[in-house]
Amino acid sequence: MPDLSHLYPLSSLHSQFGWEEYVVLTAILLFSALIGVFFACRGQSNTQEFLLASKQMGLFPTTVSIACSFISAITLLGTPAEMYVYGTQYWAIGLAYPAVLAATAHCYLPVLYKLQDSSAHQYLERRFNQQARLFATGSYILLTCLYLAIVVYAPSLALAQVTGLQVDLSILVTFTVCIFYTSLGGIKAVIWTNVFQAFCMLLSCLVVVIVGEGLVGGPGAVFRDSYMHGRIEIFNMDLSLLTRHTFWSQTVGGYFTWMTIYAVNQTMIQRYLTVKDLKTAKYSIWLSGIAITVILSIVAYAGLIIFSRYLDCDPISSGLVHTKDQLLPLFVMDILGHVPGFPGFFVAGVFSGALSTVSGGLNSLTAVALEDIIKPCLKKDLSDAMATKISKLLGLGFGVFSYLLTFLVQNIPGLVQAWLGIFGVFGGPVLGLFSLGMYIPWASARAALVSAISSLVFILWVAIGGNVSRVNNFYAADQLPVQTSGCPASWNTSTVSTSSLLGAPTLDWWIHLPIYEISYMWYSGISCAIVVCLGALLSLVPGLQQEFPPDEDLLVPVMEVVFCCWPDRLKMRIANAWTWRSKDSTHQNMGEALELDKLETLKD
Secondary structure (H helix, E strand, O other): OOOOOHHHHHHHHHOOOHHHHHHHHHHHHHHHHHHHHHHHHOOOOOOHHHHHHHOOOOOHHHHHHHHHOOOOOHHHHHHHHHHHHOOOHHHHHHHHHHHHHHHHHHHHHHHHHOOOOOOOOHHHHHHOOOOHHHHHHHHHHHHHHHHHHHHHHHHHHHHHHOOOOOHHHHHHHHHHHHHHHHHHHHHHHHHHHHHHHHHHHHHHHHHHHHHHHHOOOOHHHHHHHHHOOOOOOOOOOOOOOOOOOOOHHHHHHHHHHHHHHHHHOOHHHHHHHHOOOOOHHHHHHHHHHHHHHHHHHHHHHHHHHHHHOOOOOOOOOOOOOOOOOOOHHHHHHHHHOOOOOHHHHHHHHHHHHHHHHHHHHHHHHHHHHHHHHHHHOOOOOOOOHHHHHHHHHHHHHHHHHHHHHHOOOOOOOOOOOOOHHHHHHHHHHHHHHHHHHOOOOOOOOHHHHHHHHHHHHHHHHHHHHHHHHHOOOOOOOOOOOOOOOOOOOOHHOOOOOOOOOOOOOOOOOOOOHHHOOOHHHHHHHHHHHHHHHHHHHOOOOOOOOOOOOOHHOOOOHHHHHOOOOOOOHHHHHHHHHOOEEOOOOEEEOHHHHHHHHHHEEEHO
């Protein structure tokens, strides 16, 4: 049983965060800012370079940037907390990644890459109308600004209570550094700082895992403790949508949740467009998926190590920390707080996660606002110089706005749930719009807009109702048992068999409905399904039908995708009965395309 007496009171750990830690933290933040200065000095002659890097980015930095865009401080702090409190079922979301990567790289990306639009939402205007485009733009701006506020606020709060850092100062510094190098250096600065920040995140996590694993007795002890106390669970086959995490919510629900991020999110699509060709973009998607899986597994394993460390003395039940998201910072200060400089390096790693997400979000918000709002509202074309200046001002404005939102996101249910819940509410309907446009040829603009608005209203009602009910003790997710019998006697704690204690409801007038208890992991799937199904049906109603058939370039080539790995002879036979592509009344079937490919190969 480890000696934990040095952890109480928690304020005693603050003294371990000395001047060495501040030097390390300042040096890493300063280096990120200097990258922005470097690319600013090299010049940003036009918006194509500022927003898309003139398509000159290589495979390695783009892959790392894609992985870092949503592997944020939320992942670093929130995933270990999920493992500790709820067990390993959350990790099953990694099983959805192959399907997500395949659908993104081979279905959605080819359509969007061909258009080469700075804003992904321009597709919706081409396919439907300007109203659909503005709906997606508004949803994206609100989603991203809220997400950036949570990405910075929640980790700052968790770190402050363990290390003594000032919350307001941490938030202000993070946004200031991000605004500085994003506004100066554009997408190139964002991508290359992502590479540096990824190194900081990965190295700090590996050190914590390696040292922590050794202290608790090695991987055998970690998995033995977790298994004996019910933390190991992957195949919970419960079909209820109300259960927080099940195999189905993590694989099926996780697929739709990550599709809102990978397939149709401007932050990601903008990365895909910075490389020279479609083939490189596909490679970057697959490689980033591998990187995300590795990082997710490392931080998930860290959660199990933390559980082994505090097996008989739960820091939450004992009152040592207030929220589960403070567990990893506490663990670091516990086992490595005495190492000069390392607490500062760990904090820098967490802030690197926040910096990589915020910088990417600000750059993408700039692209969306410029292309979807500013340019359509102006009567005359903008010069490249003026558009670049406006882009930098927009980055500044969105940074300030997101900073102000940090004062409104203080009542969040937990980092991971807040992150994925927001993408489910605001990203799900947008994923539905893109899917409806790409897969349903008869979908009309009016039906698409009606279904998207209906989907957003419904899922927003469910999410808000669920949050109000949870905060006011109408329901709570079941948490796994913990113990405090091993805590030092001076802490004056008692043994707790379970931490799923629910107090009396605090709102007499609130009507709690069972639908409010739907797992946040299903938000994306439900909202996307509403848009696709309702939009497809409404498009058949007289008066809502489309006036003209869509351009074939705006549709996913279903035949090409479904039969991509089949033998050529079989594909030719299928293609003879099904024309898979048509344009300007000139039909070209799959068999003809294959013959042309063969001829070109022979010529080469």
